[in-house]
Amino acid sequence: xxxxxxxxxxxxxxxxxxxxVDNPPVNALSQHVRQGLRDGITQAQADAAVxxxxxxxxxxxxxxxxxxxxxxKTPQEPGLHAVLDMIESSSKxxxxxxxxxxxxxGLEVTLACHYRVGVKDARFGLPEVKLGLLPGAGxxxxxxxxxxxxxxxxxxxxxxxIRAEEALKAGLIDEIVDGDLTAAGxxxxxxxxxxxxxxxxxxxxxxxxxxxxxxPEIFAEFRKSVARQTRGFRAPENCIKAVEAAVNSATFxxxxxxxxxxxxxLLTSPESKAQRYFFFAEREAAKIPDVPSNTPDKKVxxxxxxxxxxxxxxxxxxxxxxxxxxxxxxxxxxxxxRGLGIVRKNYEATASRGRIxxxxxEKRMGLIKGTTDWNAVKDADIIIEAVFEEMPIKKEVFAxxxxxxxxxxxxxxxxxxxxxxxxxxxxxxxxxxIGTHFFSPANVMRLxxxxxxxxxxxxxIATVMNLGRRIQKVPVLxxxxxGFVGNxxxxxxxxxxxxxILEGALPHQVDKVLTDFGFPMGPFAMGDLAGLDVxxxxxKGLGRKSPVADRICELGRFGQKTGAGYFKYEKGDRTPVPxxxxxxxxxxxxxxxxxxxxxxxxxxxxQRLLYPMVNEGAKILDxxxxxRASDIDVIWVYGYGWPVYRGGPMFWADQIxxxxxxxxxxxxxxxxxGDEFWTPAxxxxxxxxxxxxxxxx
Ligand code: NAD
Numbered sequence: 140x141x142x143x144x145x146x147x148x149x150x151x152x153x154x155x156x157x158x159x160v161d162n163p164p165v166n167a168l169s170q171h172v173r174q175g176l177r178d179g180i181t182q183a184q185a186d187a188a189v190x191x192x193x194x195x196x197x198x199x200x201x202x203x204x205x206x207x208x209x210x211x212k213t214p215q216e217p218g219l220h221a222v223l224d225m226i227e228s229s230s231k232x233x234x235x236x237x238x239x240x241x242x243x244x245g246l247e248v249t250l251a252c253h254y255r256v257g258v259k260d261a262r263f264g265l266p267e268v269k270l271g272l273l274p275g276a277g278x279x280x281x282x283x284x285x286x287x288x289x290x291x292x293x294x295x296x297x298x299x300x301i302r303a304e305e306a307l308k309a310g311l312i313d314e315i316v317d318g319d320l321t322a323a324g325x326x327x328x329x330x331x332x333x334x335x336x337x338x339x340x341x342x343x344x345x346x347x348x349x350x351x352x353x354x355p356e357i358f359a360e361f362r363k364s365v366a367r368q369t370r371g372f373r374a375p376e377n378c379i380k381a382v383e384a385a386v387n388s389a390t391f392x393x394x395x396x397x398x399x400x401x402x403x404x405l406l407t408s409p410e411s412k413a414q415r416y417f418f419f420a421e422r423e424a425a426k427i428p429d430v431p432s433n434t435p436d437k438k439v440x441x442x443x444x445x446x447x448x449x450x451x452x453x454x455x456x457x458x459x460x461x462x463x464x465x466x467x468x469x470x471x472x473x474x475x476x477r478g479l480g481i482v483r484k485n486y487e488a489t490a491s492r493g494r495i496x497x498x499x500x501e502k503r504m505g506l507i508k509g510t511t512d513w514n515a516v517k518d519a520d521i522i523i524e525a526v527f528e529e530m531p532i533k534k535e536v537f538a539x540x541x542x543x544x545x546x547x548x549x550x551x552x553x554x555x556x557x558x559x560x561x562x563x564x565x566x567x568x569x570x571x572x573i574g575t576h577f578f579s580p581a582n583v584m585r586l587x588x589x590x591x592x593x594x595x596x597x598x599x600i601a602t603v604m605n606l607g608r609r610i611q612k613v614p615v616l617x618x619x620x621x622g623f624v625g626n627x628x629x630x631x632x633x634x635x636x637x638x639x640i641l642e643g644a645l646p647h648q649v650d651k652v653l654t655d656f657g658f659p660m661g662p663f664a665m666g667d668l669a670g671l672d673v674x675x676x677x678x679k680g681l682g683r684k685s686p687v688a689d690r691i692c693e694l695g696r697f698g699q700k701t702g703a704g705y706f707k708y709e710k711g712d713r714t715p716v717p718x719x720x721x722x723x724x725x726x727x728x729x730x731x732x733x734x735x736x737x738x739x740x741x742x743x744x745x746q747r748l749l750y751p752m753v754n755e756g757a758k759i760l761d762x763x764x765x766x767r768a769s770d771i772d773v774i775w776v777y778g779y780g781w782p783v784y785r786g787g788p789m790f791w792a793d794q795i796x797x798x799x800x801x802x803x804x805x806x807x808x809x810x811x812x813g814d815e816f817w818t819p820a821x822x823x824x825x826x827x828x829x830x831x832x833x834x835x836x
Contacts, residue, residue: 147175200239447478453581657782
């Protein structure tokens with residue numbers, strides 16, 4: 140065996156040379172891997188005893204992509220392109236033997252090989268689009284030549300990997316193998332030699348390209364089919380253009396040249412910068428300085444949820460979806476039946492769209508047990524409370540849980556505004572109490588804002604962070620304050636939205652500014668969706684007013700559910716339609732308040748909605764409610780639909796420049812007659828003066 144570099148070995152097995160990549164944890168394409176592959180191919184070529192070459196990986200996966208630590212650094216030789224050209228032009232057949240995931244550059248390595256075999260559970264994909272990029276090492280040129288244009292478009296623009304069986308069907312791999320992978324790879328290479336199979340260079344395969352050439356409408360149709368999901372992103376269009384180049388270029392090399400140009404365009408785009416930042420932000424959010432990843436957690440084998448309302452039902456579904464049995468406790472049988480009925484309907488709707496089977500529906504429903512008997516919480520490892528948002532009720536529930544739950548159970552609350560420490564004080568074990576703030580619909584939204592109380596133990600924290608990942612959420616740890624991170628910032632935006640409509644904008648104009656920015660909807664459509672009556676009732680309870688919203692509610696307009704709110708809705712249609720009656724109310728209230736309405740530019744609307752959020756984010760950081768600025772961004776992308784290609788509010792602010800943001804806030808302060816709302820937070824002020832940002836980007 141010859142060690143070529145720290146991560147690549149070369150061994151001869153009879154007449155087959157085996158190049159083994161061993162670069163834990165995921166065999167990323169680091170410089171020494173590229174060099175090892177290049178040297179290995181060169182040596183095997185020169186070795187007269189070698190007639191074929193197998194590339195295989197040690198550890199848990201085939202090459203799973205680029206080395207992300209090399210991102211943004213000066214590229215080091217050899218470049219991947221050169222290595223791939225060398226593999227493809229080898230005069231001896233090269234076989235890739237694949238297990239785990241062949242992703243991005245990893246899949247591109249296999250596409251430069253002449254043959255590919257994979258184990259049954261291997262997966263194959265080009266996920267670059269998720270970082271705002273395209274597969275820039277020939278992936279867009281080679282993949283359509285093997286799997287056809289349609290399939291290549293869906294893999295490259297969708298970015299999701301496919302399984303071995305699908306890969307075999309599509310022609311991406313030549314065989315599914317089992318047993319020892321190196322041996323299987325060598326056996327396949329022997330077959331290629333014995334059968335005198337040709338060197339299958341993908342660059343020379345033109346059948347599938349010719350097929351697509353005869354059907355140029357493929358591209359227009361594909362663009363139309365992905366228009367909604369790709370709105371605002373830059374990479375998908377460049378991916379499509381690159382595949383078009385594969386079809387329309389006179390030569391393979393010309394296509395490669397076009398791919399490189401399109402890749403470069405993306406590499407320097409603000410969208411990709413934001414998406415790459417966000418990739419790291421999401422990973423960072425898992426790290427909690429005083430709760431290291433090896434902190435013992437409570438293993439969750441059984442769960443309980445208190446309350447089968449909007450949130451309780453959705454939370455229970457999360458457990459059932461990953462096979463954890465969950466008991467739902469309600470006050471009355473009637474509420475329980477209603478709540479679990481909705482859960483069943485949800486599952487059946489998913490099944491009717493073909494996303495799960497009828498058997499899955501029954502299996503999942505079988506894991507959810509409803510009861511009105513509180514004793515059922517006794518054997519739960521975690522209990523999540525999702526009852527009415529009222530402190531006395533929450534405290535009563537937690538006192539009960541304290542009396543009944545196992546000594547080492549985690550007691551969690553889904554409160555969105557109440558003080559987790561006060562809730563914890565209703566128990567004799569405040570260290571076991573923690574917030575798990577799910578977002579609505581709880582079975583769909585990825586964000587899980589975990590709220591650590593003053594006394595929450597490291598075990599409680601580790602448990603809800605690990606559980607969050609297990610139920611396929613993105614957990615972010617925050618501290619206790621009113622509204623926690625997400626809703627506290629949202630509140631700032633909401634206040635300005637109300638002011639803007641009185642000063643001269645209309646709900647549809649405000650909403651459009653945000654949907655143009657990339658949000659799925661604006662604050663007024665969101666209010667209509669959530670139901671305006673909820674806030675109205677809370678305001679009445681607190682003796683507060685919001686004149687426009689109150690008047691709208693007094694007319695029985697509670698939003699979508701009553702067919703009208705800030706907007707009106709046609710029956711069976713969720714499209715918000717501007718309503719002159721609402722405009723009349725707005726103008727009346729403005730007149731009563733002595734406000735002279737004026738034209739407000741879209742730019743002012745955007746700044747007035749989003750700058751206060753950033754300012755609140757600065758306060759949140761100062762108060763150490765969020766661990767780091769990027770956690771706030773993760774919360775906004777996963778919880779509120781902030782477009783990921785804009786990174787999140789704190790990253791976005793950094794791109795604008797904090798000095799400009801601060802100065803604009805001061806200008807708004809002046810314009811508003813000195814409203815303290817616009818006073819920049821001390822942290823914003825300090826960073827702006829120092830010429831720094833929140834995220835280091
Ligand atoms: P909901 O009114 O839909 O459901 C509450 C359920 O709890 C009802 O079914 C009620 O019968 C039951 N319940 C009340 N008291 C109970 C008790 N003592 N024992 C057992 N069951 C009891 O409310 P929701 O929207 O599901 O909200 C629940 C919690 O989640 C609240 O704390 C809320 O602030 C929070 N939350 C709600 C949302 C949202 O968008 N709805 C989002 C995040 C968090």
